[in-house]
Amino acid sequence: MAKILTEDQKQEKRRKLIELATSILERDGESGLTARGLAREAGISRTTPYLYFKDKEAILDGIRLQILDRIITKFKQVDEKHPLTQMYKFGEIYTVFGLDHPELYRLVFTSNFSLRPMTPELQQALDNFHCLMMSPMRKAYDDGLLRIPAERLNLVLWSCTHGLLSFAHSGFFEKEDVLSQLRQDIGQILSQGFLNPIKD
């Protein structure tokens, strides 16, 4: 019939567009990423991206998926047997990524899915991510190292880290010092608590 693109070739075009979109997002921020601008920089006509993506939101979803993959890859490169150490390394990777790529991080982990809910595919990807991130804690708990089950600890640690990153991006505090100090405090407080032993 015609210029038949295999599903793989289509996927490849999608991938390239997403890659370009990602770099634009990092360069110009979320408001600077437009479907038309993407097409312009890709050297195609204004509406061609809509051949490969239903929506602008679909483009954003594509970015989200690709970024999750990136982080997952880094997780899998960690070569470390001790579960607690592994857990800390995962946290380090996650945090460093968040600090190095504010716009990307925001898109993935700070979007609002209250109105239009998440797509099943993204939901799935996040579940996988979540699961992988939790695996060292699961092991640590099984080894009797933790007093809180993995799933619950993970949520707490994730919340803390996420809050830290979110504030970092908001520019509420500026200096790099404050940030590293904060990271240290979080670690200490989480492992030891903040209340002084009661003495009376």
Place this chain on the structure above:
Amino acid sequence: MAKILTEDQKQEKRRKLIELATSILERDGESGLTARGLAREAGISRTTPYLYFKDKEAILDGIRLQILDRIITKFKQVDEKHPLTQMYKFGEIYTVFGLDHPELYRLVFTSNFSLRPMTPELQQALDNFHCLMMSPMRKAYDDGLLRIPAERLNLVLWSCTHGLLSFAHSGFFEKEDVLSQLRQDIGQILSQGFLNPIKD
């Protein structure tokens, strides 16, 4: 000369517009809040809001300031002498507000000021907020109840709470159960740590 509006009257009009904008934001989400729609609902012409606000961003800043005031007011209504209890009550107010008003919370605490930095006025308002929120901790530390100075503890607690809220808004976990469980865990972990005592 002419229909001279005193600065107070202008401020009053601004306030009313902001109030309307806030309700639209809560009803329709951030993408549903447009300058033109605001004018429409206010019964004025499309560009009149621009007489009172330089930018759309200035409108958003107005909302931010008004919301901070709201929370501050609630903080000041707390009547409680024990600093730790006061601290928990502040946390409760903050968290409940965040859960009840996702869109408003997001606008104030999850905006991206990396590119266009915060306005000095907003910066100031946030500093005040920050300072007030920290005051019970300061007292608690002076009373020897904490092992971490107020400023640093505040950042940690704030980060955790913020992360919790942010995830709640993202819809990463759905059930109310998970959320209350999480709040409980955060409290426990923060006060007691998560590591089991080492036994060998």
Place this chain on the structure above:
DNA sequence: TATTATTATTGACAATGTCAATTAACACCT
């Protein structure tokens, strides 16, 4: 080579932010 399914482009439209030009309203002076 002619056909036809598939890919890509252009045209079109409504919504939005925002500015310039115009009109309406009204306090003040004579």
Place this chain on the structure above:
DNA sequence: AGGTGTTAATTGACATTGTCAATAATAATA
């Protein structure tokens, strides 16, 4: 009271954006 100039408000205008419909280009097969 009526003209006047200043301020408030509206209308007009324009570029940008998301998105769809219509049209053109392309290339594999009959």
